[in-house]
Amino acid sequence: xxKNEIERIKRPVLLPLVITLVLLLIAAMVxxxxxxxxxxxxxxxxxxxxxxxIFANMLGERQMFISSLLERYTMDxxxxxxxxSEDREKLLxxxxxxxxxxxNKYQITHFYFIDTDQNCFLRVHNPPRxxxxxxxxxxxxxxxxxxxAAGIELGPFGTFTLRVVHPWRINGDLIGYIELGTEIDYITxxxxxxxxxxxxxxxxxxxxxxxxWQEGLRMTNRTGDWxxxxxxxxxxxxxxxxxxxxxxxxxxxxxESRYDELFKATINERTFRGGILALNDTGSRHVGELIxxxxxSAQEETLQMVIWILFAVASSLGGLLLFIFAIxxxxxxxxxxxxxxxxxxxxxxxSLTENSLQESNENLRALIHASPLAIMTVDxxxxxxxxxxxxxxxxxxxKEKVIGRQPPFIFGEAQDTFSQCLHSTLLGxxxxxxDLNGLRKNGEPIDLTLATxxxxxxxxxxxxxxxxFQDITSRKKTEQNLREAQKMKxxxxxxxxxxxxxxxxxxxxxxxxxxTRRLLGEDNPSQPHLNEIITAGKRAASLVSQLLTFSxxxxxxxxxxxxxxxxxxVISFLRGTIPSTIEIRQEINPSCGPILADVTxxxxxxxxxxxxxxxxxxxxxxxLAITLEKVKIDADTxxxxxxxxxxxxxxxxxxxxxxxxxxxxxxxxxxxxxxxxLGQGTGLGLSMVHGIIQSIKGTINATSVPGQGSQFTxxxxxxxxxxxxxxxxMPATSLPQLNHKVIFVDDEExxxxxxxxxxxxxxxxxxxFTDSRAAFETFSKDPEWCDLMITDQVMPHLxxxxxxxxxxxxxxxxxxxMITGYSDTVDEKRAHAVGIESFVMKPVTQETMxxxxxxxxxxxGQIGDSNKMDSRHIMPPV
Numbered sequence: 001x002x003k004n005e006i007e008r009i010k011r012p013v014l015l016p017l018v019i020t021l022v023l024l025l026i027a028a029m030v031x032x033x034x035x036x037x038x039x040x041x042x043x044x045x046x047x048x049x050x051x052x053x054i055f056a057n058m059l060g061e062r063q064m065f066i067s068s069l070l071e072r073y074t075m076d077x078x079x080x081x082x083x084x085s086e087d088r089e090k091l092l093x094x095x096x097x098x099x100x101x102x103x104n105k106y107q108i109t110h111f112y113f114i115d116t117d118q119n120c121f122l123r124v125h126n127p128p129r130x131x132x133x134x135x136x137x138x139x140x141x142x143x144x145x146x147x148x149a150a151g152i153e154l155g156p157f158g159t160f161t162l163r164v165v166h167p168w169r170i171n172g173d174l175i176g177y178i179e180l181g182t183e184i185d186y187i188t189x190x191x192x193x194x195x196x197x198x199x200x201x202x203x204x205x206x207x208x209x210x211x212x213w214q215e216g217l218r219m220t221n222r223t224g225d226w227x228x229x230x231x232x233x234x235x236x237x238x239x240x241x242x243x244x245x246x247x248x249x250x251x252x253x254x255x256e257s258r259y260d261e262l263f264k265a266t267i268n269e270r271t272f273r274g275g276i277l278a279l280n281d282t283g284s285r286h287v288g289e290l291i292x293x294x295x296x297s298a299q300e301e302t303l304q305m306v307i308w309i310l311f312a313v314a315s316s317l318g319g320l321l322l323f324i325f326a327i328x329x330x331x332x333x334x335x336x337x338x339x340x341x342x343x344x345x346x347x348x349x350x351s352l353t354e355n356s357l358q359e360s361n362e363n364l365r366a367l368i369h370a371s372p373l374a375i376m377t378v379d380x381x382x383x384x385x386x387x388x389x390x391x392x393x394x395x396x397x398x399k400e401k402v403i404g405r406q407p408p409f410i411f412g413e414a415q416d417t418f419s420q421c422l423h424s425t426l427l428g429x430x431x432x433x434x435d436l437n438g439l440r441k442n443g444e445p446i447d448l449t450l451a452t453x454x455x456x457x458x459x460x461x462x463x464x465x466x467x468x469f470q471d472i473t474s475r476k477k478t479e480q481n482l483r484e485a486q487k488m489k490x491x492x493x494x495x496x497x498x499x500x501x502x503x504x505x506x507x508x509x510x511x512x513x514x515x516t517r518r519l520l521g522e523d524n525p526s527q528p529h530l531n532e533i534i535t536a537g538k539r540a541a542s543l544v545s546q547l548l549t550f551s552x553x554x555x556x557x558x559x560x561x562x563x564x565x566x567x568x569x570v571i572s573f574l575r576g577t578i579p580s581t582i583e584i585r586q587e588i589n590p591s592c593g594p595i596l597a598d599v600t601x602x603x604x605x606x607x608x609x610x611x612x613x614x615x616x617x618x619x620x621x622x623x624l625a626i627t628l629e630k631v632k633i634d635a636d637t638x639x640x641x642x643x644x645x646x647x648x649x650x651x652x653x654x655x656x657x658x659x660x661x662x663x664x665x666x667x668x669x670x671x672x673x674x675x676x677x678l679g680q681g682t683g684l685g686l687s688m689v690h691g692i693i694q695s696i697k698g699t700i701n702a703t704s705v706p707g708q709g710s711q712f713t714x715x716x717x718x719x720x721x722x723x724x725x726x727x728x729x730m731p732a733t734s735l736p737q738l739n740h741k742v743i744f745v746d747d748e749e750x751x752x753x754x755x756x757x758x759x760x761x762x763x764x765x766x767x768x769f770t771d772s773r774a775a776f777e778t779f780s781k782d783p784e785w786c787d788l789m790i791t792d793q794v795m796p797h798l799x800x801x802x803x804x805x806x807x808x809x810x811x812x813x814x815x816x817x818m819i820t821g822y823s824d825t826v827d828e829k830r831a832h833a834v835g836i837e838s839f840v841m842k843p844v845t846q847e848t849m850x851x852x853x854x855x856x857x858x859x860x861g862q863i864g865d866s867n868k869m870d871s872r873h874i875m876p877p878v
Contacts, residue, residue, distance in 0.1 A: 017325065021318040028314065029307055036303050040273060040296055044262055047197050048275040048292050054191050055290070059184065062162055063150045066180045069102065070148075070166040073178060083113060083121070083168075083176065092127050099124045102180075110161065110181030116174055118143065134179075137283035138163040142177060151282020152184060157216025158208050158235040160184045160201075160281075185236055192238045196294075198272075201236035201279070202250060203288040208233065232288065239293060243267050249276065250289060270297040374469035377455060382406050382422055385464060394471050396441035409438040409446075418450070425452040425465040435472075447473045502544050503821030503842035504748050510537040511754040514846040515761075518735070534845075541843050558696075560594035560719060561602055563628055563649055570606045571626070578614050581621040592630045592649050593718040597696040605689050609653045609712050612686070616657025616710065627652040630718065641699050647718040654711035660704040668702060735846075737763035738853060741785060744768045745775040745803065746792040746819075755790070758846055772798035776806055783811045788853065793820035801826055801834055808835045815860040817852060819844055 073079055073095075082091035091113065102108040103125075111124035114134050123129050142149035142165040150164040163181040167174055188199040210226050213233060217224055226233055232250055234242065243265035252261075265272045277290040368375045374391035376384055383406060387399045395409045402408060410418045414436040421431045431452040438446045448469050455464040517530040571584055578584065595602075613624045631650045638645040660668065669690040693700045698716035742764045746752045749770050756768040767786070769775035772795045779786065789807060793800035800818050807814060818831050821842040828839040838856045840848075 018322065021321065025311070025314045025318065029310060032306065032310060033303070036299075036306075040299060041262055044273045044275060044292075044294055044296075047195055047294055048277065050195055051191055051197065051199070051290070051292050052277060054194060055187060058187050058190065059152065059162060062182065062184075063164055065106070066108070066162070066164040066182065067148060067150070067166065069106075069108075070164060070178050070180060073098070074166060074168050080170070084170075086121075088122050088127075088130070091122055092124065095122075095124045106182070107186070108180055108182050110163070110179065112177075112179035112181075114139070114165075114177040114179060116176055118177075121176065136163065137281070138165050139177070139179070141165075141282070142167060153283070154203065154207055154281050154285075154287050155216075156208070156212040157219060158203055158213045158233065159216060163282075188236050188238050198239040198293040198295075199237070200234055200239065200242065200246075200291040200293070201288065202229065202232040202291060203235050203279075204286075205231060205233055207285070207287050235288075239267075241267050243272065243293075246274075246291065249274070250291070265293065270295060271300050272296065374471070376407075376467050376469075377464050378407075378422065378467060379464055380426055382419075391469070394440075394446070394469065395438070409440065410436070411439055412437075414438060421450055421452055422465055422467075425454050426462055428454050428462060430454070438469075445473075446471060447476045498544075501821065503541070504751060506537050506541050506544070506843035507821070508748070508750045508754060510534055510541075510843050510845055511751070511758065513537065515754070515757065518846075537843065538845075558596055558598055561597050561599055562592070562594050563602070563651060563716075564588050564590055564592060566599065566602050566606060567626060567628060567651075570603065570610060573607075574610055574614070574624075578624070582614060582617055583621075583623045585623050585625045587625075587627045587629075589629045592628055593647060593720075595649055595696065595698075595716045596719050597716070601692045601696075605692050605714075606651075606653070608686070608689050613653060613655030613657065613710070616655050616659075619658075622656035622709070625652070625654045627654075631715075633715070641715065643699060643715055644697065644717050649716045649718050651714040651716070652711060653714075654709060656709040659706040659708050659710055660702075661706050665702060665704050669700075735762045736850060736854075738850070738857075739763040740787040740853070740857065741765045742767070743775055743779060743786045743789045745772050745790070745795070745800075746770065747772070747795040748792070751792075755849070758849060762850060772796075772800075772803045776803055779807055780810065783814075786814070788815045788817070788857065790817045790819060790853075793818055793826050794822075799826075801831070801836075804831075804834055804836050813860070815856050817856055 078094045079091070082094050095111065095113075099108070099111045102111075109125065112120060112134065113122040113124070115121050118134050118139060120130050120132050120134050136153055138149050138151050138153060141151070146167065148164070148166045150162070152160045152162050155161055160183070161181045162184050163179060165177055165179045168176045168178055188201065191197070191199055213224070213226065213235075216222075216235075224234055228234065228242065229250060245263070245265045249261075249263045249265075259276055259278055262273060262275050265274055272293045273296050274291060274293040277292070278286060279288040279290050281287050368388050371388065372390055374394045375386075375388045376391055377386045378384055383404055384402050387397075387402055392398055397408060407418070417434060417436045421434055425431060431450065434450045436448055436450060438448050440446055449472055451468045451470075453466045454462045455466055457463045513530050513533045517527060517534070520526055520530070567586070567588060571586060574584060610624060610626070617624070627650075629650050631648050633641070633643050633645055633648045635645045637643075668686050670687060690700055693714060693716070696716060698714060700712060700714045702710060702712050704710035740763075742759050744752065744755050744759065744766055745768075746755070747770050752768045752770050756766045759766045767775075767778060769778070772791070775791075776798060779789070789804075791800040791803055795803075798806070800820065804816050804818070807816065812835070816836045817838045817840065818826075818836045819840045819842055820826070831839040837860060838852055840852055844852070
């Protein structure tokens with residue numbers, strides 16, 4: 001190769017390189033601009049979404065607060081008596097101080113009393129006006145729904161008022177309505193302070209009059225221009241100047257209902273991005289638009305600066321690269337001449353390497369034969385040319401059956417993936433790892449990874465492809481099992497957190513309900529309602545306990561269980577969730593005896609089977625039948641069904657759904673087997689049901705006919721142990737006097753106040769703390785003062801365990817009671833090991849608290865705390 005020939009190569013190389021660098025620079029700048037613009041738009045859409053959320057949240061919070069005020073006023077005997085006596089002056093005298101207070105404290109601007117005919121009995125905010133009919137949307141909704149109603153309504157002055165109307169009943173009879181209202185002009189400044197965006201409220205002129213709007217401006221000391229927009233008027237704004245370009249965007253949004261488009265506007269040489277939201281009142285009228293503007297001037301300036309910097313840096317680097325490449329290309333010229341001479345010598349040596357190459361080929365054949373991977377070669381048409389021993393073992397096809405054929409183990413969608421990989425390989429590419437599915441000769445599915453490489457002939461042309469398959473079926477199953485295990489662990493962690501918070505809430509609910517029940521007395525008409533609250537609270541506590549059992553945070557509790565009770569609970573739940581097109585038909589034997597099982601697990605079994613039946617009939621109507629009967633299993637039948645001989649409960653759940661074929665029916669209890677689409681089921685439901693039934697010594701069988709439905713039959717042995725009826729807790733008319741000195745610690749302020757009150761009612765002298773450090777500091781100053789310490793576990797700074805350990809270092813025999821909603825680090829065993837006398841889970845009723853304190857002090861008295869215990873501490877159990 002001569003120097004002139006080298007020059008002819010050099011010239012065409014430099015020109016494309018220069019063009020390529022220029023194109024790359026332009027592409028980089030375009031990408032940066034596009035990405036940044038997209039970022040601006042996404043940020044604006046996020047701001048608009050946040051505005052909607054804040055607007056809705058503030059209205060919701062305000063509505064709930066006003067509703068609580070209305071509920072309080074409906075219970076006020078003074079207001080009730082004045083209204084029932086139809087004495088307007090007396091009612092005004094009672095309510096005027098109340099209105100003055102809530103107007104000053106809570107900005108309440110409207111206060112109405114309305115009779116059952118919707119006539120205004122009294123406007124507390126404007127007493128001279130009365131007797132007119134109130135027919136606003138909110139009022140009409142309250143009448144129509146026979147219940148509370150709330151919503152924002154546009155007033156004649158262009159202002160929005162949040163109105164809340166409550167029906168007023170005495171002993172179930174409607175005596176009238178009470179309404180409170182407040183202006184919502186405080187929302188736009190709040191949104192601006194929270195998000196840093198400006199808000200404009202535009203109202204359609206068809207809902208206002210010019211005179212009314214101008215009167216509203218005078219009343220609220222605002223300014224505005226009625227002629228600024230042809231169809232709208234701005235009634236509220238947080239920005240001093242309105243961009244002229246907003247007229248076009250606002251008209252387009254209103255006329256074409258295009259609220260998904262963003263726009264740009266300029267105000268005093270500053271750039272704003274904006275969006276528009278539809279504004280509806282409580283009557284679903286489209287009364288106007290909410291305009292959101294965000295100042296993005298600084299972002300635009302930054303973008304321009306980045307573009308110039310990118311241009312300068314890229315130009316400098318491009319020039320430097322061209323210079324370096326030119327120098328390097330000159331060096332390559334010299335090297336090319338030298339390599340040309342060396343190549344001649346290398347050719348003479350090639351014949352010496354042929355023998356070595358032949359030896360290497362033999363070694364390669366041995367390696368392929370011994371490899372655990374399926375290795376084969378195919379020609380340009382995909383026909384198999386070679387097939388190693390592992391391929392026979394993995395795919396179960398002998399070599400003589402596959403040579404010259406297309407791969408017989410690739411089907412369906414995997415065929416497209418395989419064809420693409422083969423095509424790329426024959427073009428010279430190497431595929432490192434591609435997942436696809438296949439089938440063994442016996443039809444068993446198999447998960448594979450495919451790696452390919454092109455094979456060239458002596459002329460350097462690609463004539464074949466090397467295919468390497470690895471069987472990853474076992475690995476896939478292991479990974480799936482691991483993911484499911486991690487998912488269940490996460491569910492358990494979540495359940496623990498919910499249990500802790502919910503038990504704290506239930507403690508407050510139950511505690512204050514019991515206190516109120518006792519204070520009102522047995523003859524008070526509110527006693528049944530309070531009893532229902534307490535019963536519901538205890539049911540909620542039972543649900544928390546079931547939640548912990550499900551998440552394996554609580555040991556299973558096997559006990560005598562009546563299936564008919566659990567079926568009744570499941571049916572009650574299903575009737576509210578399953579559509580009316582599906583009939584739930586039940587035939588339950590009420591005298592069926594109890595079984596020994598965990599309530600939560602049995603509930604899961606019945607719920608799972610019923611939901612599966614509903615889903616099978618989801619596309620059409622049908623009957624979900626549930627049958628429970630008591631049968632007797634003789635010795636022969638027991639041996640066949642693997643059941644103990646004797647009485648058995650037989651539960652049959654059937655549906656009229658799509659049914660199952662024989663293949664599906666034989667696999668429904670396998671873990672991770674599911675007929676649902678990807679993402680709609682884990683395949684663990686029926687396998688869990690099967691495991692639970694086996695664990696309680698029962699059996700489950702399934703029958704099905706495609707198109708006619710499925711039936712699941714469960715047999716569970718009946719035990720002879722009777723079920724103790726649940727004792728109903730009666731309201732306590734009096735409390736014992738324990739007369740202890742107690743330090744109570746809980747970081748929940750409501751619980752602290754409740755328990756302090758409860759303990760003081762039974763004669764205890766109480767020091768209550770929400771800070772465990774303050775409690776320890778007080779105890780340290782006078783350790784002999786208290787007789788008992790009661791503490792929560794989960795608290796900041798010092799946990800209950802830490803506090804108990806520090807206290808017991810100073811006074812080892814002090815009785816300590818730990819009450820906790822839930823903790824995954826402390827249980828009863830560890831609490832006793834530290835020295836805590838009693839460990840109790842929330843929620844704790846008043847009677848339980850008294851009993852625990854009495855038992856704890858009695859136990860400590862038997863141990864013999866000679867330093868502190870005396871006869872006044874030992875009380876009989878309550």
